Amino acid sequence: MSTGALLAIIIPIAVLVVLVTVAITLDMRRRRRLRDRFGPEYDRTVGDAGGTRAAEHDLNAREERHESLDIQPLSSGTRNRYEQKWSDVQGEFVDRPEDAVHDADQLVTALMHERGYPTEGYEQQMRDPSVEHGRTLEHYRAAHEINTLSTSQRVTTEQLRGAMVHYRALFDELLSNGSGRQGGPARA
Secondary structure: OOHHHHHHHHHHHHHHHHHHHHHHHHHHHHHHHHHHHHOHHHHHHHHHHOOHHHHHHHHHHHHHHHHHOOOOOOOHHHHHHHHHHHHHHHHHOOOOHHHHHHHHHHHHHHHHHHHOOOOOOHHHHHHOOHHHHOOOHHHHHHHHHHHHHHOOOOOOHHHHHHHHHHHHHHHHHHHOOOOOOOOOOOOO
16 A cells, blocks of 8 residues: 555544544533532533433523523612611511511522512523532532422421521622632631
């Protein structure tokens, strides 16, 4: 076989190997970027979507929707007002823990709305903030579940206290305009 014929075989194979390697590397970077951005929400979405491709399509759609939202930082006056409201809700917990948990849910929803997140339904409330707050959404899910169970009075005071801690985690992050810690311990 001549050198020219050998090169005609080797060069296309080498180009193909480089192209496949570049495609795999780009896919791995994209996947790592989504994992880093969404945190535990990435794995949850993969499980819910039934596969990586469908989940990544969903997460990319969330990012696109998030870009179209007008998410605003809070003024210091607004932040102080919400801190006072949280303090009031927290104080309510001693005498009326179930009411305090319901009020905490409403306060977090109001804060989401104030920041510019649509609050038309629980599922959308989970999807939109996941782009910037994916690491604290598990707190919100857990608190929401306890809040829902409390309407049928099937929860303990300890579970209600846990819900307050969970609500506080997302509340703190939303209050800090997303620049605070994510997913760290929260104070009730």
